[in-house]
Amino acid sequence: MQKDDDFRFEKLDCPRCKSKKMIRFAWESEAELECTECGERFDEKDLLTIDDPSNILTVKEKLAFIRAFKESD
Numbered sequence: 001m002q003k004d005d006d007f008r009f010e011k012l013d014c015p016r017c018k019s020k021k022m023i024r025f026a027w028e029s030e031a032e033l034e035c036t037e038c039g040e041r042f043d044e045k046d047l048l049t050i051d052d053p054s055n056i057l058t059v060k061e062k063l064a065f066i067r068a069f070k071e072s073d
């Protein structure tokens with residue numbers, strides 16, 4: 001893990017409960033943050049690029065959205 005990642009990570013808090021206790025899970029090209037307070041997971045990308053927390057979907061919500069979209073095909 002690189003230093004600048006740690007720095008960005010410290011600025012992030014949970015969009016739902018505002019907790020700062022986020023656990024970071026990183027893969028090769030992406031990362032998710034799991035909130036230890038409410039248990040929701042978020043794409044790190046979303047937290048870094050979306051300013052309004054109410055516009056940020058949890059990973060679960062995104063998967064449900066994608067599934068609904070595919071089924072309507």
Ligand SMILES: [Zn+2]
Pocket residue numbers: 014015016017018019035036037038039040
């Ligand atoms: Zn939370």
